[in-house]
Amino acid sequence: MHQSVGPAWLVWLETSAVAVAMRQWLWLYPIVEIVHIVGFVVLVGAAVMFDLRLLGLSRHLPVRGMAWHLLPWARTSLLLVIPSGLLMFIAHATEMAANPAFRVKLACIAAAGLNASLFHRGVFQSVSRWDQEAAAPAAAKIAAIVSLTLWISVITCGRLLAYL
Amino acid sequence: MSKHMISMLGILGLLMSLWIGKATGHHGWSGYDSGQTLSLTGTIQESGYEHPHGYVKLAVPDKVWFVVLAPPSRMENRGLPRTMLKAGTPASVVGYPSRSDPQEMRAERITIDGQTVELR
Numbered sequence: 558m559h560q561s562v563g564p565a566w567l568v569w570l571e572t573s574a575v576a577v578a579m580r581q582w583l584w585l586y587p588i589v590e591i592v593h594i595v596g597f598v599v600l601v602g603a604a605v606m607f608d609l610r611l612l613g614l615s616r617h618l619p620v621r622g623m624a625w626h627l628l629p630w631a632r633t634s635l636l637l638v639i640p641s642g643l644l645m646f647i648a649h650a651t652e653m654a655a656n657p658a659f660r661v662k663l664a665c666i667a668a669a670g671l672n673a674s675l676f677h678r679g680v681f682q683s684v685s686r687w688d689q690e691a692a693a694p695a696a697a698k699i700a701a702i703v704s705l706t707l708w709i710s711v712i713t714c715g716r717l718l719a720y721l
Numbered sequence: 722m723s724k725h726m727i728s729m730l731g732i733l734g735l736l737m738s739l740w741i742g743k744a745t746g747h748h749g750w751s752g753y754d755s756g757q758t759l760s761l762t763g764t765i766q767e768s769g770y771e772h773p774h775g776y777v778k779l780a781v782p783d784k785v786w787f788v789v790l791a792p793p794s795r796m797e798n799r800g801l802p803r804t805m806l807k808a809g810t811p812a813s814v815v816g817y818p819s820r821s822d823p824q825e826m827r828a829e830r831i832t833i834d835g836q837t838v839e840l841r
Contacts, residue, residue, distance in 0.1 A: 580772050583793055583797060586792075
């Protein structure tokens with residue numbers, strides 16, 4: 558790899574035993590990548606399926622029922638996504654921190670989280686009125702479009718990390 | 722933060738990520754100019770058997786190239802173990818120069834001690 562150049566804490570992370578193991582153990586890196594992918598497939602998959610329902614597909618399915626099924630899985634998936642993501646970050650901390658796609662990715666994740674929390678505290682409170690066989694309010698549809706856009710951006714940035 | 726702002730941020734993120742694609746680029750094969758094949762023979766000065774790609778610093782008469790190889794798991798599978806990349810070992814590589822870094826090239830194949838290993 559190229560010389561570690563950057564803020565001291567990033568260099569420290571990158572030269573730690575965990576980072577060296579990530580780079581040098583033959584199968585650790587691919588295994589961690591697989592865990593990350595399995596995790597975000599569940600996370601983003603759950604978000605996309607819920608968003609499509611908000612946008613009016615499969616209106617016979619109750620929105621509350623979908624939320625009840627999907628949200629716990631989305632939350633649980635973070636147990637796979639976050640630790641594996643941190644490990645990959647640590648392995649190339651200085652490069653990652655300097656990579657514009659990485660910063661955009663983090664910003665999009667933060668925005669997606671904020672969007673979800675605003676949705677649940679806001680328009681979702683009135684879900685009993687549009688639970689089934691009814692159009693969701695405009696605010697819910699906007700939240701769904703924002704969510705779809707952000708999660709696709711997150712995946713795009715994640716993949717571009719390797720190419721920038 | 723309003724929903725509008727969040728939406729703008731997402732769109733901005735998407736556009737930025739597309740636009741930045743032109744900026745640097747030193748990983749995927751597209752970051753290397755395959756129209757210009759380099760054949761280099763020299764001595765390994767230093768090597769790394771690391772993810773995402775292994776490398777050797779190859780000293781040729783006029784300069785030292787940073788030669789990007791393949792993921793270590795692939796090199797191991799194709800018969801290029803860590804021990805073959807020891808400093809001081811003579812090696813030949815065929816590959817393409819980086820579009821952004823004049824010291825860097827990516828090897829399509831490497832030949833050490835009469836044995837050629839495909840890296841792509």
